[in-house]
Amino acid sequence: MALASIDGIQFLLRWVHFLSGITWIGILYYFNFIQGSWFKETEAEHKKAAVQKLVPRALWWFRWGAMFTFLSGLLMILLEGHKAGGLILAFEGNSWGAFILTGATLGTLMWANVWFIIWPAQKVVIAVAQGATNPDAAALGAKAGLASRTNTLFSIPMLYFMGCCTPLAGRRRIEPGRARRARRRHRCALDQRDRWKDRTDDVGQRSDHQRPRLDGRVVRDDRSPRMSRTKLGGIEVVGSLLLLLVGCDGSSAPKTESAELYARGRAVYVMNCTACHNTDPAKPGPVGPAILGSSLELVRARLSEATYPEGYTPKRVTKQMPPLPHLAKHSEALYAFLNP
């Protein structure tokens, strides 16, 4: 993975997101679980010294942690949309998108709480501890405390959606009205792992179990997907750090237009077609046939009306594939992906 690519930038952003997120939420938990109860039982002068000298430091890391977490998350969402050829396309209609956007909404509320309620109120509380007078200080302190407890509560579902959505949610499109079996397959990816295996075994293909990753690449997993994922993650981390140290990213050549078209086609394919076609389009999928090398006319005809170009002999006589007209605008990208 080249660092000077969208994938590389996303990788670094995710790192920043984790680091700043842990800084932020760690201090949030410190405030709520440790400092608050200590304040209640300690002498007034100790408390005052802490508010003067300790709290401002903790609040600095706290609010900037929140800001970096928010900004890196926002950038990741925008890049995700850029990769998929549109924000809606990246997040709409797949459970991964629903999970991550729920987490992001909670996170954004928490960030706004920090910057627009907690921090302004705490500024007054600190100023009073440092000698200023302000009759509102006690009320503001209570307001900040409430916002802080709210954030602590929000952090639990927020982290759940942020941290669990990749393993829990498949990222393939769920078409309304699609067979119940397909929907169930998407809903819970804890079983998805096993089901994946069954499915591939059923069809008797793909002895090497392959799964689409979030970014559209295909991961080979043998017996334990988790193991190989970790291994892959480790290699990526070490590789990227080395690249950082050496200061070269291995692909300084600008991306050509066709490479971008191919990448978009791959993203659209992984999100919309792999419920039926194989993640490797050269191989037959669980439902649909191998479609590597399909012509542009064929792709267009399939997407717009699920028909075939005149005179074309279909690989299957069935009529299982629904038309996907909302994807017709991606025909060229899909064609580029299917004809590398």
Ligand code: HEC
């Ligand atoms: C619901 C399952 C399903 C989905 C989703 C699906 N397909 Fe299909 N596709 C099929 C099936 C099954 C066939 C075989 C003909 C039939 O039964 O309709 C097929 C046939 C095709 C063919 C023609 C193969 C040939 O040469 O005869 C192409 C091309 C194709 N699909 C492309 C796509 C693309 C591109 C996507 C994603 C945008 C996609 N399909 C999504 C099930 C699906």
